[in-house]
Amino acid sequence: xxxxxxxxxxxxxxxxxxxxxxxxxxxxxxxxxxxxxxxxxxxxxxxxxxxxxxxxxxxxxxxxxxxxxxxxxxxxxxxxxxxxxxxxxxxxxxxxxxxxxxxxxxxxxxxxxxxxxxxxxxxxxxxxxxxxxxxxxxxxxxxxxxxxxxxxxxxxxxxxxxxxxxxxxxxxxxxxxxxxxxxxxxxxxxxxxxxxxxxxxxxxxxxxxxxxxxxxxxxxxxxxxxxxxxxxxxxxxxxxxxxxxxxxxxxxxxxxxxxxxx
Amino acid sequence: xxxxxxxxxxxxxxxxxxxxxxxxxxxxxxxxxxxxxxxxxxxxxxxxxxxxxxxxxxxxxxxxxxxxxxxxxxxxxxxxxxxxxxxxxxxxxxxxxxxxxxxxxxxxxxxxxxxxxxxxxxxxxxxxxxxxxxxxxxxxxxxxxxxxxxxxxxxxxxxxxxxxxxxxxxxxxxxxxxxxxxxxxxxxxxxxxxxxxxxxxxxxxxxxxxxxxxxxxxxxxxxxxxxxxxxxxxxxxxxxxxxxxxxxxxxxxxxxxxxxxxxxxxxxxxxxxxxxxxxxxxxxxxxxxxxxxxxxxxxxxxxxxxxxxxxxxxxxxxxxxxxxxxxxxxxxxxxxxxxxxxxxxxxxxxxxxxxxxxxxxxxxxxxxxxxxxxxxxxxxxxx
Amino acid sequence: xxxxxxxxxxxxxxxxxxxxxxxxxxxxxxxxxxxxxxxxxxxxxxxxxxxxxxxxxxxxxxxxxxxxxxxxxxxxxxxxxxxxxxxxxxxxxxxxxxxxxxxxxxxxxxxxxxxxxxxxxxxxxxxxxxxxxxxxxxxxxxxxxxxxxxxxxxxxxxxxxxxxxxxxxxxxxxxxxxxxxxxxxxxxxxxxxxxxxxxxxxxxxxxxxxxxxxxxxxxxxxxxxxxxxxxxxxxxxxxxxxxxxxxxxxxxxxxxxxxxxxxxxxxxxxxxxxxxxxxxxxxxxxxxxxxxxxxxxxxxxxxxxxxxxxxxxxxxxxxxxxxxxxxxxxxxxxxxxxxxxxxxxxxxxx
Numbered sequence: 002x003x004x005x006x007x008x009x010x011x012x013x014x015x016x017x018x019x020x021x022x023x024x025x026x027x028x029x030x031x032x033x034x035x036x037x038x039x040x041x042x043x044x045x046x047x048x049x050x051x052x053x054x055x056x057x058x059x060x061x062x063x064x065x066x067x068x069x070x071x072x073x074x075x076x077x078x079x080x081x082x083x084x085x086x087x088x089x090x091x092x093x094x095x096x097x098x099x100x101x102x103x104x105x106x107x108x109x110x111x112x113x114x115x116x117x118x119x120x121x122x123x124x125x126x127x128x129x130x131x132x133x134x135x136x137x138x139x140x141x142x143x144x145x146x147x148x149x150x151x152x153x154x155x156x157x158x159x160x161x162x163x164x165x166x167x168x169x170x171x172x173x174x175x176x177x178x179x180x181x182x183x184x185x186x187x188x189x190x191x192x193x194x195x196x197x198x199x200x201x202x203x204x205x206x207x208x209x210x211x212x213x214x215x216x217x218x219x220x221x222x223x224x225x226x227x228x229x230x231x232x233x234x235x236x237x238x239x240x241x242x243x244x245x246x247x248x249x250x251x252x253x254x255x256x257x258x259x260x261x262x263x
Numbered sequence: 264x265x266x267x268x269x270x271x272x273x274x275x276x277x278x279x280x281x282x283x284x285x286x287x288x289x290x291x292x293x294x295x296x297x298x299x300x301x302x303x304x305x306x307x308x309x310x311x312x313x314x315x316x317x318x319x320x321x322x323x324x325x326x327x328x329x330x331x332x333x334x335x336x337x338x339x340x341x342x343x344x345x346x347x348x349x350x351x352x353x354x355x356x357x358x359x360x361x362x363x364x365x366x367x368x369x370x371x372x373x374x375x376x377x378x379x380x381x382x383x384x385x386x387x388x389x390x391x392x393x394x395x396x397x398x399x400x401x402x403x404x405x406x407x408x409x410x411x412x413x414x415x416x417x418x419x420x421x422x423x424x425x426x427x428x429x430x431x432x433x434x435x436x437x438x439x440x441x442x443x444x445x446x447x448x449x450x451x452x453x454x455x456x457x458x459x460x461x462x463x464x465x466x467x468x469x470x471x472x473x474x475x476x477x478x479x480x481x482x483x484x485x486x487x488x489x490x491x492x493x494x495x496x497x498x499x500x501x502x503x504x505x506x507x508x509x510x511x512x513x514x515x516x517x518x519x520x521x522x523x524x525x526x527x528x529x530x531x532x533x534x535x536x537x538x539x540x541x542x543x544x545x546x547x548x549x550x551x552x553x554x555x556x557x558x559x560x561x562x563x564x565x566x567x568x569x570x571x572x573x574x575x576x577x578x579x580x581x582x583x584x585x586x587x588x589x590x591x592x593x594x595x596x597x598x599x600x601x602x603x604x605x606x607x608x609x610x611x612x613x614x615x616x617x618x619x620x621x622x623x624x625x626x627x628x629x630x631x632x633x634x635x636x637x638x639x640x641x642x643x644x645x646x
Numbered sequence: 647x648x649x650x651x652x653x654x655x656x657x658x659x660x661x662x663x664x665x666x667x668x669x670x671x672x673x674x675x676x677x678x679x680x681x682x683x684x685x686x687x688x689x690x691x692x693x694x695x696x697x698x699x700x701x702x703x704x705x706x707x708x709x710x711x712x713x714x715x716x717x718x719x720x721x722x723x724x725x726x727x728x729x730x731x732x733x734x735x736x737x738x739x740x741x742x743x744x745x746x747x748x749x750x751x752x753x754x755x756x757x758x759x760x761x762x763x764x765x766x767x768x769x770x771x772x773x774x775x776x777x778x779x780x781x782x783x784x785x786x787x788x789x790x791x792x793x794x795x796x797x798x799x800x801x802x803x804x805x806x807x808x809x810x811x812x813x814x815x816x817x818x819x820x821x822x823x824x825x826x827x828x829x830x831x832x833x834x835x836x837x838x839x840x841x842x843x844x845x846x847x848x849x850x851x852x853x854x855x856x857x858x859x860x861x862x863x864x865x866x867x868x869x870x871x872x873x874x875x876x877x878x879x880x881x882x883x884x885x886x887x888x889x890x891x892x893x894x895x896x897x898x899x900x901x902x903x904x905x906x907x908x909x910x911x912x913x914x915x916x917x918x919x920x921x922x923x924x925x926x927x928x929x930x931x932x933x934x935x936x937x938x939x940x941x942x943x944x945x946x947x948x949x950x951x952x953x954x955x956x957x958x959x960x961x962x963x964x965x966x967x968x969x970x971x972x973x974x975x976x977x978x979x980x981x982x983x984x985x986x987x988x989x990x991x992x993x994x995x996x
Contacts, residue, residue: 012804072274095760096769122804125772127760130728134764139854140728142757155859160753162665165725166860170853187278188312189335190325196271222769222817226784226798228810237955239973241962247974248984251956254972258954259827260876260933261900261989534943613908 002055002149004046005109006079007102007116007132008039010063010070035070038117042177044184045147046115047078053149056080058109062090062101068200075195076187087204092218095123099131100215104208106136113154114174118143129176139169142176266564275331279338282311288342294473295345295618300425301473304346309380313350318358323375333515333570340519341526342615344622345473347519351512352421352474353377357384360430360505361452364493369452373428385426386509387417387479388502395635397432397499398446402481404433411435411451411491413484416463419629423477424462429453431479432502435495448498452490459484470621507583509630511573514566514586517594517626521559524594524601524619528552531605531614548604555597562590581643588636591626598623655818658684659744661735662693662707662715663754665726669703672750674710674831676824679777680748681711681832686779687795692716692744693840696734698724708840711832715840716742722849725861726754729854732761737847739766744819746797748777751823759823769814770821775828776800782813797822871920876902876933879922879949882909883938883959884978890915892982893937899989905929907939923948937978941966958982 012031035043049055059074061067062085071082085105093101106114114136116129126142133140145164146157156175158165187195205216214220240250255261268276286307294301308314316332318324332354340347358377361369376382393399402415413433420429429452436447453460463478493501529552532543542548569586572579598620602609609616627633660676662669673693680691690713695703697719704715718734735758739747749755749762751773763770782796793813797820800811814820871877878897880890890904897904906916908923922929923945934952939945941957941964949955950969957970958978967973974981 069270069274072270076274076278094769095772096764096767099764123772124803125760125770126756127763127770127772130757130760131764134761137854139856140757140761141856142728143753160665160726163861163863165858166862167727168857168859170856186282186311187274188325189275189278189316189327189331190312190320192274192278193271193325193327193331195274196269222767223771223812223814224782226782226811226813228808237967237969237971237973239962239967239970239975241975244976244980244984247976247981248988251972251974251981251985252988254954254956255900255933255989258933259830260954261992534947536943 002049002053002113003109003111004049004055004057005106005111005114006039006043006046006057006059006074007114007129008043008059008061008070008074009036009117009120009122010034010061010067011036011120011122033066033069035073036117036120036122037179038119038121038177040117040184041179041181042115042117042175043074043077043079044182045144045175045177046113047185048182049113049149050078050080058083058111060085060102060105062086062093062098062105071200072192072195073187075198076191077185078191081201082198083201083203085203085208089205089213089217092221093216094221094223095125095127095131096222097216097218097220099128099135100211100220101208102128103132103135104211105203106132107209108203108207112171114138114172116174116176118176118178126176129174133174136174139173140176141167141169141173144175144177145180147175147181272331272334275327276334276338278311279313279335282308282313283338283342287339287346291343291345291615291618292612294343295470296472296612298467298472300475301343301346301349302425305349305380305383305425308346308350314353314380314383315358315374315378317354318362318374318378322362322370322378324378328570329511329574330567330570333511333566336512336515337519337522337566340516341523343473344471344516344520344619344625347516348421348471348474348513348625349383349425351509351516352386353384353426355509355512356386356421356505357426357428357430359508360386360450360492360501363504364450364497364501365452366489368489369492373452377428382427383422383425384428385420385422385430386505387420387429387431388506389417389419391416391418395631397448397502400432400434400446400448402431402433404435404449404451404486406435406488409488411486411488413451413453413459413481413486415481417479417481418463419466420477420479421474421629423475423479424465425475427455429455429479430492430505431481432498435498438496447496448502449495450492450498450501451486452492453481453484453486457484457486469624470618471625503580506630507578507580508573510583510587510636511566511569511579513626513630514562514569514583514590517587517590517623518559518562518566520619520623520626521555521562521590521594521597524598524616524623525552525555525559527615527619528555528601528604531608535606535608542604551600551604555600558593559597562586562593565589580639584631584636584639587626587631588633588640591623591633594623594626595620652816652818655743655745657689657692657742657744658687658746659692659694659716659739659742659748659819660712661747661749661755661758662695662703662712663750663752664695664697664700664703665754667697667700667703669706670750670752671831672752672755672824672826673707675826675829676748676750677707677711678831679824679829680746683746683777683779683797684713687745689745690714692742694718694735694738696723696731698722704840704842706834708838709834709836711838712840714843716843716845718845718847720846720849725858727856727858728757728761729852729856730849731758732765733849734847736762736765738845739819741845741847747819747821749821749823751825755823759821763821766819768817768819768821770823771799771801771812771814772823774799774801774822774824776811777822777824777829782815784811796820801825871903871905871922872927872929874903874905874929874931876900876935877905877922877929877931877949877952878902878935878937879905879907879939880910880916880937881907881939881945882913883940884910884915885938887913887915889979892979892986893935896935896982896986896989899986899993902931902933902935907942907945936966936970937982939966940964941969
């Protein structure tokens with residue numbers, strides 16, 4: 002079985018966020034980590050590797066520095082790492098990102114593609130399903146659990162108030178929730194080995210069946226009009242009322258903020 | 264000369280950091296209070312390869328260098344002195360001498376078990392009457408046929424009751440050197456469960472409370488001859504060389520304790536408000552922090568340099584002694600200042616630095632006191 | 647897309663999410679917003695209703711603002727599955743050309759939205775908290791055409807650390823998923839009627855149709871306070887372990903969770919897992935009720951990023967009021983039970 006896991010190097014949002022003048026993110030100013038949902042997806046793949054000797058290829062799109070997440074994935078036990086990096090791919094929105102990754106994946110054989118549900122920087126949850134569309138394969142988002150049965154994957158798919166157990170034919174794409182599992186740690190030996198192997202690096206010309214008009218900033222249908230830090234709120238108001246007025250005041254505020262609705 | 268860590272080491276550091284943050288930090292207060300050995304944590308460390316970092320892969324280890332092992336001790340110590348010394352004693356004091364002095368058979372028999380963490384190691388030199396002065400050894404081993412009969416009591420043994428494999432130093436005879444009679448000292452590998460090997464008092468300590476510090480009692484304990492480590496009579500050299508390596512581990516522990524206390528303090532002084540501003544805005548706080556940071560950095564350079572020396576040189580006694588001396592004294596000073604800068608909160612267990620100060624003290628004592636380190640260093644200077 | 651093509655797209659559509667034949671709340675919220683946008687664009691609102699036996703939902707959609715309802719009703723659509731639903735919505739877009747397509751940012755919509763946007767080759771902005779009509783670029787830029795009547799989609803990113811406003815100037819429809827609970831449904835107009843169009847996109851089973859083996863409706867589990875959207879947090883001022891019942895009742899009424907300050911854990915009233923603050927957990931819920939919590943810096947460090955902080959405390963000098971958005975000086979034992987009662991009454995009335 003061949004599994005492809007898409008991972009993203011994301012800024013650790015705990016440390017605050019910086020922007021370039023054009024509104025895109027200044028990623029170099031922040032500590033970079035492997036996106037948590039992606040890590041859960043990788044762990045799911047590695048468990049299938051442990052169980053069925055699956056071959057796990059990890060792919061990421063990003064700056065050359067994104068090789069770090071591939072090394073991390075290798076140190077956890079992945080077999081191969083592919084870095085898709087090219088200036089013309091920069092500034093991509095989810096459409097252009099999914100076009101790029103699909104263009105890279107078209108070079109590979111696979112039974113299963115796993116992506117994280119969403120990245121903690123963009124929080125869009127769009128790239129996984131969009132890749133499946135470009136590849137014309139079925140997608141199951143929000144996987145809480147998964148197992149293999151012959152040529153199918155049985156997935157516990159989370160919804161807001163329920164879950165479905167669904168059976169999907171491979172090849173397919175699954176998006177993983179961090180609840181899926183507790184990712185393993187790297188091992189020190191794995192880390193040392195990970196830096197001794199050559200990663201595969203792909204540029205624009207290595208992408209298959211994708212038009213320039215779908216790549217990078219220029220190929221992104223959505224454009225940033227404005228970006229800013231969250232506005233820190235000033236001091237609030239304090240009231241001293243009798244009980245019924247206090248309650249009325251609170252009901253008022255809760256309604257106004259849509260916490261409760263009339 | 265390159266003072267930057269390689270990418271390998273940086274990634275290893277991030278592994279140790281997340282392991283410490285997720286698995287070690289949440290238990291640190293509890294381990295200190297209950298004085299219970301953190302067995303679960305050790306099992307987790309085993310699972311991700313931390314119990315055999317500088318061990319060649321052919322013996323089931325991780326095949327990494329000394330520095331990457333030392334950095335692990337350091338990171339663990341940032342949150343838990345107990346956990347860090349468990350790793351240090353296991354790796355530096357048990358695995359290392361077997362790897363260095365063991366026969367092929369001994370290595371194949373013991374190292375894979377130890378490096379995988381399936382078994383835990385310990386080292387027993389100290390006795391009631393013999394600490395720094397190894398000639399004071401009273402534990403005796405007498406050869407009877409193919410077995411050594413071991414009698415005596417070791418004390419203050421780290422990983423004491425929890426270990427499975429022990430390096431035990433004992434007197435195997437008397438030799439004459441230049442007219443004076445001296446004890447002949449040898450080293451043995453002793454397995455837990457050997458008849459005649461039992462545990463005495465559990466020591467109650469000021470700090471590193473979860474590390475299992477026990478008396479080991481040998482009462483006609485029979486050790487097969489093939490378990491002698493190194494040649495007969497070479498035990499003193501083995502012990503000293505092992506301690507040289509161990510000191511780098513303790514130096515890393517001290518460094519980690521200092522860094523941990525410092526990090527907690529920096530966070531605290533930014534948040535703690537007095538007289539309408541954070542106490543970090545007061546010059547006294549700033550000067551204290553500057554001194555702490557500088558000493559930590561100096562200690563780190565000494566510790567990493569010693570680790571590199573162990574990697575590349577046969578003898579690294581002086582580097583190890585300097586690293587341990589300076590890091591331990593820095594740990595003590597930094598943790599003491601950390602408590603002071605925390606004010607009343609610093610004296611409260613929940614604020615961590617109180618424990619770190621207690622934990623730090625032992626680094627000036629075990630595996631050679633600071634005075635012993637000075638003897639080693641001075642001996643080299645004047646030779 | 648060229649200009650001519652762009653102009654072919656008219657109207658504001660919403661995906662009227664239903665589950666088990668019940669309209670999801672988000673559908674009404676989307677209608678409320680769509681109505682505003684459509685009025686500004688002088689166009690109409692279309693609700694796209696996809697499911698099996700869902701025709702009875704047309705009327706509420708009309709009452710909450712839909713001018714037109716496109717129904718795609720087929721047994722194959724009984725339970726949500728990506729493929730038939732994505733096919734249905736994408737086909738509708740290709741046939742009816744809405745200029746704006748809104749989908750709820752629910753566990754369904756965040757699957758459906760991206761698949762559909764990829765299928766119709768347009769942009770999609772996720773999890774929007776604000777939608778408005780405006781110019782792009784917002785301010786004129788030399789050498790760049792400023793387009794008018796664009797949908798400006800605002801959303802938080804980086805775990806709420808930043809806010810970005812996004813446009814989709816050259817592709818249609820302009821698609822967004824919208825965070826539930828943010829937009830407001832309009833007051834229903836009882837006699838409202840909508841034009842009903844039944845549309846059949848023709849379903850042909852293929853490899854992308856998955857098989858649903860089981861459906862399990864979830865029972866509430868205990869949640870981590872870090873995941874809670876609403877926290878009712880008590881401090882020493884709550885006065886005792888038993889008094890936490892008052893907080894628990896409010897939490898139940900408002901679908902929140904109870905948390906506490908360190909003093910409460912130390913007193914043994916609540917377990918450590920519920921502690922907020924420097925030595926406890928850092929939380930950032932939508933609403934944080936600080937009840938009987940003085941607001942020591944160590945506590946505030948763990949909750950100051952909450953969207954809305956409501957403090958109730960007897961001591962008007964309590965530092966918690968410095969960080970609270972809304973502060974009430976008073977006795978929580980009287981205020982909180984009454985608040986709970988009124989919230990429950992409101993729910994009963996619905």
